[in-house]
Amino acid sequence: MAQTRAPRADAVRNRKKILDAAREQITLHGPDAGMDEIAAAAGVAVGTLYRHFPTKTDLVAAVVAEYTTYVAEAAEAARERLATGARAVDEITDFLAVVTEAIAVNHAVKAAARALGADPVDRDAEARAGAALAALIQAGQADGDIHQDVTVDDIYLLFSTAPTDQPAAARTRWLTLVLTGLTTHTRTAGTATAS
Amino acid sequence: MAQTRAPRADAVRNRKKILDAAREQITLHGPDAGMDEIAAAAGVAVGTLYRHFPTKTDLVAAVVAEYTTYVAEAAEAARERLATGARAVDEITDFLAVVTEAIAVNHAVKAAARALGADPVDRDAEARAGAALAALIQAGQADGDIHQDVTVDDIYLLFSTAPTDQPAAARTRWLTLVLTGLTTHTRTAGTATAS
DNA sequence: ATTCATCATGAACCATGATTCATGTTAATG
DNA sequence: CATTAACATGAATCATGGTTCATGATGAAT
Numbered sequence: 001m002a003q004t005r006a007p008r009a010d011a012v013r014n015r016k017k018i019l020d021a022a023r024e025q026i027t028l029h030g031p032d033a034g035m036d037e038i039a040a041a042a043g044v045a046v047g048t049l050y051r052h053f054p055t056k057t058d059l060v061a062a063v064v065a066e067y068t069t070y071v072a073e074a075a076e077a078a079r080e081r082l083a084t085g086a087r088a089v090d091e092i093t094d095f096l097a098v099v100t101e102a103i104a105v106n107h108a109v110k111a112a113a114r115a116l117g118a119d120p121v122d123r124d125a126e127a128r129a130g131a132a133l134a135a136l137i138q139a140g141q142a143d144g145d146i147h148q149d150v151t152v153d154d155i156y157l158l159f160s161t162a163p164t165d166q167p168a169a170a171r172t173r174w175l176t177l178v179l180t181g182l183t184t185h186t187r188t189a190g191t192a193t194a195s
Numbered sequence: 196m197a198q199t200r201a202p203r204a205d206a207v208r209n210r211k212k213i214l215d216a217a218r219e220q221i222t223l224h225g226p227d228a229g230m231d232e233i234a235a236a237a238g239v240a241v242g243t244l245y246r247h248f249p250t251k252t253d254l255v256a257a258v259v260a261e262y263t264t265y266v267a268e269a270a271e272a273a274r275e276r277l278a279t280g281a282r283a284v285d286e287i288t289d290f291l292a293v294v295t296e297a298i299a300v301n302h303a304v305k306a307a308a309r310a311l312g313a314d315p316v317d318r319d320a321e322a323r324a325g326a327a328l329a330a331l332i333q334a335g336q337a338d339g340d341i342h343q344d345v346t347v348d349d350i351y352l353l354f355s356t357a358p359t360d361q362p363a364a365a366r367t368r369w370l371t372l373v374l375t376g377l378t379t380h381t382r383t384a385g386t387a388t389a390s
Numbered sequence: 391a392t393t394c395a396t397c398a399t400g401a402a403c404c405a406t407g408a409t410t411c412a413t414g415t416t417a418a419t420g
Numbered sequence: 421c422a423t424t425a426a427c428a429t430g431a432a433t434c435a436t437g438g439t440t441c442a443t444g445a446t447g448a449a450t
Contacts, residue, residue, distance in 0.1 A: 005425070008416080008425095034406085035408060046430070047410085047428060047429055051428075054409090056408065154368065157361065158372060160361070162356060163355065166352065166355070173352060178373075179376075180377075181372045181374075182375075202397095203396060203446080204447070204448090205397075205447075227437090229438080230438060231437075231438090241400070242440085242441085243399075245439070246398075250438085251437095251438065
């Protein structure tokens with residue numbers, strides 16, 4: 001049988017350096033950060049970069065995947081906290097604040113992905129996030145804190161367009177306005193606290 | 196004094212054809228619609244295009260300017276209707292619906308403008324729109340229909356991120372959610388009517 | 391009808407940035 | 421250690437698309 005030799009240590013190291021550099025450079029210099037720039041930032045030659053990611057599209061897709069996974073895990077963590085007696089609307093508020101920040105940071109990356117036509121996202125991670133979010137919304141509605149007609153798609157819709165280039169203060173205000181539309185009573189972003 | 200000769204008739208005609216083609220092609224093929232494509236769609240040679248707009252940035256900026264003017268006029272028309280007894284919150288609702296659609300149509304154009312670093316917008320038109328909108332908001336707040344803390348900047352913030360790639364139904368739902376956050380009583384987009 | 395400034399044409403040019411590949415290194419295996 | 425498959429290097433290649441410019445056409449004024 002063809003025994004696949006263990007991957008070389010430096011290769012593993014480089015892969016990580018490249019992913020980090022890619023996220024950083026794209027975030028910094030926009031979607032048109034060059035492969036050369038990224039390679040340089042990673043302290044690696046272009047050829048190495050291409051060994052790990054045959055195409056710029058592949059590279060960007062990999063960066064997006066990290067982000068998607070991160071969001072999915074945040075959603076699941078929030079749902080699990082419900083079991084410990086946390087209030088759903090508080091968890092949703094915090095989770096959405098996390099997502100807002102994540103979106104702001106990864107804005108350029110997602111723009112790059114779109115421009116390159118990288119397939120949407122990690123379907124699995126998206127599904128996990130959706131399931132967790134649905135549970136949170138239902139719990140919030142049961143508490144009477146979330147409007148009855150709000151759905152997961154509503155959240156997707158609002159956050160598919162979250163502010164990106166705006167400063168932090170504006171992002172917080174945006175979240176407050178959005179929450180006002182979703183909840184039955186006025187809430188302010190960043191105020192969720194265990195009573 | 197240097198008498199500037201009147202511009203030639205065909206030049207005027209071509210300029211318009213080019214602007215229309217540019218908006219159309221960019222809307223259709225995204226921000227990377229080529230100058231060649233645009234020229235072809237306008238039924239004109241590239242050189243002609245460059246005579247009218249020395250740079251792609253200039254061309255895109257011109258298209259954006261048309262859009263900005265359109266929005267400004269809509270805002271002013273809405274304010275003027277207040278004098279005829281129209282209810283402010285209705286006018287705001289209708290105006291925001293108009294803007295949402297305009298944004299959806301011009302999404303790619305604005306993306307192109309951003310990518311090319313075209314200076315923000317037509318400052319004058321923006322100022323006019325802002326003034327009209329401020330008046331509308333104040334009137335709505337005086338009626339008790341709009342939350343007291345809502346500002347013109349809030350509207351800008353929300354609409355700087357309006358849904359773009361989404362189908363019409365999603366855009367309507369988005370507007371409804373946003374309006375729920377802005378107004379004191381639940382409203383549905385597209386329902387504003389003279390009583 | 392004649393003249394000329396303005397305008398139109400489109401092939402060629404050039405900068406940018408993604409991608410390749412021949413050559414030199416290095417970590418894993420025995 | 422040898423040996424070798426993996427891996428790294430970076431100058432060269434190639435495609436794309438914005439921009440230029442020498443040449444020809446045309447609308448306006450006399």
